[in-house]
Amino acid sequence: MSELRRDPIGGRWVVVQTDNPKKPSDFIQDKDVLTDPAKCPFCPGHESQTPPETLVNRPNGGNANGPGWTLRAVPNKFPALKIEGNIDRQGSGVFDMMNGVGAHEVIIETPDHTKELSQLELPEIEAVISAYKARCLDLRKDKRFKYVLIFKNHGKSAGASLSHPHTQLIALPMIPKNVHEELVGAQHHYEYKDRCIYCDMVRQEEKYEKNMVASNKTYSAYCPYVSRFAFETWIAPRAHFAAFDHIKPDTIPDLVAIMKDVLSKIRVTLNAPAYNFIIHTSPIEDKIREEYHWHIEIMPKLTKVAGFEWGTGFYVNPTPPELAAKYLRGGM
Amino acid sequence: MSELRRDPIGGRWVVVQTDNPKKPSDFIQDKDVLTDPAKCPFCPGHESQTPPETLVNRPNGGNANGPGWTLRAVPNKFPALKIEGNIDRQGSGVFDMMNGVGAHEVIIETPDHTKELSQLELPEIEAVISAYKARCLDLRKDKRFKYVLIFKNHGKSAGASLSHPHTQLIALPMIPKNVHEELVGAQHHYEYKDRCIYCDMVRQEEKYEKNMVASNKTYSAYCPYVSRFAFETWIAPRAHFAAFDHIKPDTIPDLVAIMKDVLSKIRVTLNAPAYNFIIHTSPIEDKIREEYHWHIEIMPKLTKVAGFEWGTGFYVNPTPPELAAKYLRGGM
Numbered sequence: 001m002s003e004l005r006r007d008p009i010g011g012r013w014v015v016v017q018t019d020n021p022k023k024p025s026d027f028i029q030d031k032d033v034l035t036d037p038a039k040c041p042f043c044p045g046h047e048s049q050t051p052p053e054t055l056v057n058r059p060n061g062g063n064a065n066g067p068g069w070t071l072r073a074v075p076n077k078f079p080a081l082k083i084e085g086n087i088d089r090q091g092s093g094v095f096d097m098m099n100g101v102g103a104h105e106v107i108i109e110t111p112d113h114t115k116e117l118s119q120l121e122l123p124e125i126e127a128v129i130s131a132y133k134a135r136c137l138d139l140r141k142d143k144r145f146k147y148v149l150i151f152k153n154h155g156k157s158a159g160a161s162l163s164h165p166h167t168q169l170i171a172l173p174m175i176p177k178n179v180h181e182e183l184v185g186a187q188h189h190y191e192y193k194d195r196c197i198y199c200d201m202v203r204q205e206e207k208y209e210k211n212m213v214a215s216n217k218t219y220s221a222y223c224p225y226v227s228r229f230a231f232e233t234w235i236a237p238r239a240h241f242a243a244f245d246h247i248k249p250d251t252i253p254d255l256v257a258i259m260k261d262v263l264s265k266i267r268v269t270l271n272a273p274a275y276n277f278i279i280h281t282s283p284i285e286d287k288i289r290e291e292y293h294w295h296i297e298i299m300p301k302l303t304k305v306a307g308f309e310w311g312t313g314f315y316v317n318p319t320p321p322e323l324a325a326k327y328l329r330g331g332m
Numbered sequence: 333m334s335e336l337r338r339d340p341i342g343g344r345w346v347v348v349q350t351d352n353p354k355k356p357s358d359f360i361q362d363k364d365v366l367t368d369p370a371k372c373p374f375c376p377g378h379e380s381q382t383p384p385e386t387l388v389n390r391p392n393g394g395n396a397n398g399p400g401w402t403l404r405a406v407p408n409k410f411p412a413l414k415i416e417g418n419i420d421r422q423g424s425g426v427f428d429m430m431n432g433v434g435a436h437e438v439i440i441e442t443p444d445h446t447k448e449l450s451q452l453e454l455p456e457i458e459a460v461i462s463a464y465k466a467r468c469l470d471l472r473k474d475k476r477f478k479y480v481l482i483f484k485n486h487g488k489s490a491g492a493s494l495s496h497p498h499t500q501l502i503a504l505p506m507i508p509k510n511v512h513e514e515l516v517g518a519q520h521h522y523e524y525k526d527r528c529i530y531c532d533m534v535r536q537e538e539k540y541e542k543n544m545v546a547s548n549k550t551y552s553a554y555c556p557y558v559s560r561f562a563f564e565t566w567i568a569p570r571a572h573f574a575a576f577d578h579i580k581p582d583t584i585p586d587l588v589a590i591m592k593d594v595l596s597k598i599r600v601t602l603n604a605p606a607y608n609f610i611i612h613t614s615p616i617e618d619k620i621r622e623e624y625h626w627h628i629e630i631m632p633k634l635t636k637v638a639g640f641e642w643g644t645g646f647y648v649n650p651t652p653p654e655l656a657a658k659y660l661r662g663g664m
Binding site: 001002003004005006007008010011012013015016017080081082085092093094095096097098099100149151152153156157158159160168170172173174176177178179180181189197200201204208225226276277278280297299304305306307308310311312313314316 | 338340345348412414425429431432483489491500508511533536540557609610629636642645646648
């Protein structure tokens with residue numbers, strides 16, 4: 001018998017296969033081949049192949065848009081949305097449309113083509129997190145934007161076209177549908193309970209223990225009770241905190257440590273899988289939301305999304321989170 | 333500049349790349365290798381490898397669960413949900429859970445391991461559609477179920493594990509999240525306009541013409557203005573009709589004809605791609621919805637869903653529907 005579990009925020013049911021659950025070795029993956037560094041626009045010496053830097057770490061100095069950097073942020077050369085222009089909203093019969101205005105940047109995490117984020121040293125990962133924050137704070141100033149999404153596609157089956165370690169950042173002129181749903185769901189809970197639902201979930205997972213992957217003073221990482229995907233893992237601040245880019249500098253080392261730890265565990269347990277991660281955070285606005293709680297959702301790409309998922313919005317998870325967490329903790 | 337287009341039902345924005353759109357030859361696909369017919373549980377002579385038939389066409393007679401059939405429906409041997417048991421709803425802290433009760437069946441469309449649905453003869457496709465309807469009507473009688481989802485995964489990257497032509501059917505004890513969203517969106521429009529929004533959309537596409545792929549007396553097929561995916565194509569009744577399984581027998585030949593036509597066009601234009609299709613229909617209930625309109629959504633698997641889509645619920649479509657429809661009509 002499988003178990004149906006319901007996410008209290010979006011009302012999504014997940015079918016958790018508790019009979020004959022899949023273990024890490026049951027997932028057959030197409031192994032990624034590293035793209036050619038000689039043709040990589042993110043490798044040192046190829047700086048002219050990207051648009052000019054919006055942020056750079058060049059500890060020993062050197063010219064802008066030349067080598068010698070340890071981290072670069074650049075506009076995406078093939079952006080989904082472009083920074084120039086007016087939004088120009090208009091109707092088209094029953095539909096609405098606007099121009100594709102937005103910012104689409106790439107944060108090149110390291111000059112080393114062959115590494116994966118978890119293989120960087122702690123100070124290097126700290127530089128990556130600090131770059132996320134700095135780019136968010138800068139893009140917040142543009143009044144056309146309502147949301148900044150930070151996400152990573154690692155590996156071909158997670159949608160990455162380049163192997164070189166990078167994260168993407170998109171500033172949008174509207175609040176994304178998925179974020180809007182989370183805000184509405186969290187607001188309902190807050191009105192009823194006067195508490196943040198994410199705080200409740202983090203506390204419940206910490207108390208239940210079985211889904212926990214790692215924890216430190218400031219952050220907890222767990223395979224959520226309603227995981228959509230096998231080995232899905234969330235990292236969340238243990239205390240209430242609405243917006244990622246308001247992260248306090250003294251808590252960044254704890255975030256860096258837990259990210260390295262969790263991504264390393266995923267890498268080792270699942271044989272270096274493709275994965276996506278997404279930073280879920282508050283929209284750009286003046287108020288601080290009592291009801292929303294930023295967090296990172298890490299989704300290893302082990303199964304295909306197919307007709308059932310497209311038709312229902314529900315997911316079939318072949319590895320219960322209790323079991324996934326046990327594997328990730330190294331307990332099996 | 334790309335165009336942002338908003339689906340009026342779910343509020344989903346799609347980024348349509350109007351600059352440098354992708355043409356069919358730009359999509360690099362992993363070619364599927366046919367699974368081995370000797371090991372195929374859906375091939376004639378292997379009937380004992382599936383659970384017993386729930387429906388069968390055996391025009392020249394023969395024993396149940398033996399060869400001689402032209403179409404079979406059987407319970408899925410590895411079901412996401414199981415038919416036995418009680419739902420047993422309960423809370424678990426902030427979460428809800430219930431037992432994984434449901435029906436999960438497979439309709440084996442033909443004894444021929446190597447065919448794809450569009451390659452069957454018209455009477456064979458008519459038998460497939462009639463089997464969908466018959467299984468829906470039968471599962472409607474089970475009072476535990478609220479929705480019957482019919483979907484097809486064709487090809488490995490669309491999630492199919494077996495090549496043999498088949499469709500899946502899942503009866504669920506709740507209304508799926510995606511369907512609920514469509515019902516709510518359609519209800520809003522109906523309250524405001526006193527018209528079905530799908531009727532409005534079909535009429536708008538027919539009038540606009542550029543997105544049309546095919547049409548006959550009863551059905552229209554088009555690449556919707558807010559297509560999430562390249563070459564996404566919908567087939568919808570031209571007149572208002574809420575539930576697929578109430579389809580009138582005299583309109584089935586028109587549906588069969590347009591399905592064969594559209595799936596053949598996709599097969600030829602896109603070099604036999606993997607695809608999913610989903611029949612979107614009304615929940616199981618006594619009332620007939622004035623605001624909802626059944627339709628089929630066909631989604632060729634040409635691109636990967638990645639971090640942007642997971643984070644936002646929005647999609648980037650590299651081929652504007654106007655262009656996709658032109659290719660599918662054979663105009664380019």
